[in-house]
Structure formats: C-alpha cells, structure tokens
Amino acid sequence: MSHLLIKPERFTDRIDTFDYEYLSFQARKLRAGESLAGETGESELAIVLLGGFCSVESAAGSFARVGGRSGVFAGRPHAVYLPVGTAFTVTADTDCDLAFCYAKAEERFPARVVTPEEVEVEIRGGGNATRQINHILKPDFPAHRLLVVEVYTPAGNWSSYPPHKHDVHDPPGEVDLEEIYYYRVSAPEGYAIQKVYTADRRLDETITVRDGELVLVPEGYHPVVAAHGYDVYYLNALAGSARSMAASDDPDYAWVRSAWKELDPRLPLV
Numbered sequence: 001m002s003h004l005l006i007k008p009e010r011f012t013d014r015i016d017t018f019d020y021e022y023l024s025f026q027a028r029k030l031r032a033g034e035s036l037a038g039e040t041g042e043s044e045l046a047i048v049l050l051g052g053f054c055s056v057e058s059a060a061g062s063f064a065r066v067g068g069r070s071g072v073f074a075g076r077p078h079a080v081y082l083p084v085g086t087a088f089t090v091t092a093d094t095d096c097d098l099a100f101c102y103a104k105a106e107e108r109f110p111a112r113v114v115t116p117e118e119v120e121v122e123i124r125g126g127g128n129a130t131r132q133i134n135h136i137l138k139p140d141f142p143a144h145r146l147l148v149v150e151v152y153t154p155a156g157n158w159s160s161y162p163p164h165k166h167d168v169h170d171p172p173g174e175v176d177l178e179e180i181y182y183y184r185v186s187a188p189e190g191y192a193i194q195k196v197y198t199a200d201r202r203l204d205e206t207i208t209v210r211d212g213e214l215v216l217v218p219e220g221y222h223p224v225v226a227a228h229g230y231d232v233y234y235l236n237a238l239a240g241s242a243r244s245m246a247a248s249d250d251p252d253y254a255w256v257r258s259a260w261k262e263l264d265p266r267l268p269l270v
Contacts, residue, residue: 002207004196006214014038014100018216020178022145022239025214026100027182030054030092040086043102044109046137046148047080048235050184052096056080058088060111065093068116072184072233075270076116077150079136081143083108099182103239105144114141123267126260129158132268145239147177152269153192156228162253163195163221169241174248177240179217181224183209183232190230196222199250221250231269 006015014026024043028036047056051074053067060083069075082088084105090098114136122133134150137143153159166177183192188211197204198220209215215222226232238245249257 002205004205004216005207005209006216008212011214014102020218022104023178023180023237024102025180025182025237027098027212028100029097030090030095032092032094035089035091037089038087038100040082040084040088040102042084042104044084044105044143044146045082045086046101046146046237047082047090048099048101048136048148049078050097050099053093054096054098055091055093056088057091058082058086058111060086063113066113067096071097072150073186073231073270076119076121076134077136078116079114079148080111081109081114081137082111086111099235101146101148101235101237103144103146103237105146107144109142109144121268123263125161126263128156128264129161129256129260130154130264130267131157131159132270139243139245145243147238147243147245149236151234151236152267153224153226153232154264154266154269155226155230157226157264159224159226159232161223162256163223163250164247165219165221165250166240166245166247167219171242171244172246175240175242175244175246177238179222179236179238181209181215181217182235183211183213183215185211185233186231190232191227192224192232192234193227194222194224196220
C-alpha cells in the first residue's frame, strides 16, 4: 500500500503524524446526541459538515444547529472556523458526518460559521476535465494559514488537471503548500485514481482511492481521475508558506488548457 494513502481507521482520532509541518486531520461520524470534545491548541480549525446538523460550544463562541445537507452530494457545506487556543465541544443534533481540518497558526482570528450562501462555486477546467470547486476558506478568509475547498469530479472526468504542484515558495506564481485529499465516492464500489509525482520521478506513485480514504500530497504534481460511473468528491485542506492557492502546471501537459472548447454540462453537480 502507498505510504501516501491513509485508511479511515487512522483518523477517527486527530492525526498529526503526516510528517507535515502544518496540517492535521480528523474525520468522525456521530450519532444524534453524541458529543466530541477537543482543543485546537497551536492550530486553527475548520469543522466541515459533510452531512447532518451539529452544535458547537467553544471558548471563542457558540453556534447552534449548524448544517443541513444530508451528505456531500446533496448541497453546499456549512463549516465552523475556530482559532488557536480554543476548547470546543461538538454535539450531534442529528446523525452527522464531520471533517476536522487543522493547520498550525500563530495569529488569532474570530470564530465564525461559513454558510452555504457564502461558499463560492467555481466551474473549472473543460471537456472531460471539468470539475466543480466549492471555496470554503479562501485566501481572503480571515484566518492565518488554513485553506479549505471541496471538489466534485463527475464520473469519468479528470480533476486537478493539468497536473499542478505547489511545493516551491516563488510568489506570485507558486507557493509551498502541504495538502490533503479526503475522498467520498457516490457508491461504495466506486473509486478514484490519484497520481503523485515529482518532475525527477523521485516520487512517483499511482494510488487507487476508495470512499472515506485520504491521500497526502507533500510535494509534486497530483492529478485525479474518477472511475467511469462514479462521481467523486474530495475535501482539500492546505497550509504553507503563504495565504495563496498559487500553483504551477506540469509543462508537459499545460498545453491541454488551450484544447478545452466547452464545459461538461453535468456541472454543477450540487
């Protein structure tokens, strides 16, 4: 198994062992009435509601009955942002599905809820590389390092394409960002394929990813393709040398941008 592929049983508790400087992650499903207590510590946190409703009590603010969509393929998300040094308790108002995206931070910003109406939807790419981006924590969001987006890739389409990377601090064209890809697939037998590689092929892995699994992108180019017949969702959390999503394309494949003539009419998916 690839050392970049993390199975779901690894991150029901917060996992800080990615050999990452900034990012850590946790995913939990809670039954109605169950609670989960935590502390952001030296990190800022985005709690993304993948499905259901929950309430968040924290030292930085309290937010009642946040959420609404039944699952990731049923609408845009709610999220709760909490700053560094914040104790919190999440209580499930209904059965709920949660992702906790942490990034090391030194600056403190106000806690707040991000509503679906605030989530900017972008249709990116073209042809069978068209995909939908839901921007949850954008570079202009009041946070120190954490960036969070959702990506929907229709069945059979490519995503994160042309292959791009963000592992060198050379703004404004590229910044150095750690990244995770947390996957959901429209049916349990479906899958995605992700490649992670460097130009010199020092790192060169091709990974089959199933529902609920996570892929690390410590460096290099990292395209994705959804298996025919299965829509693929992934949640990206990023953090690094600058508050920017700047990336550079693999020069071998950058030309495909000029070949795109139309968007996939299946989008937006949600």
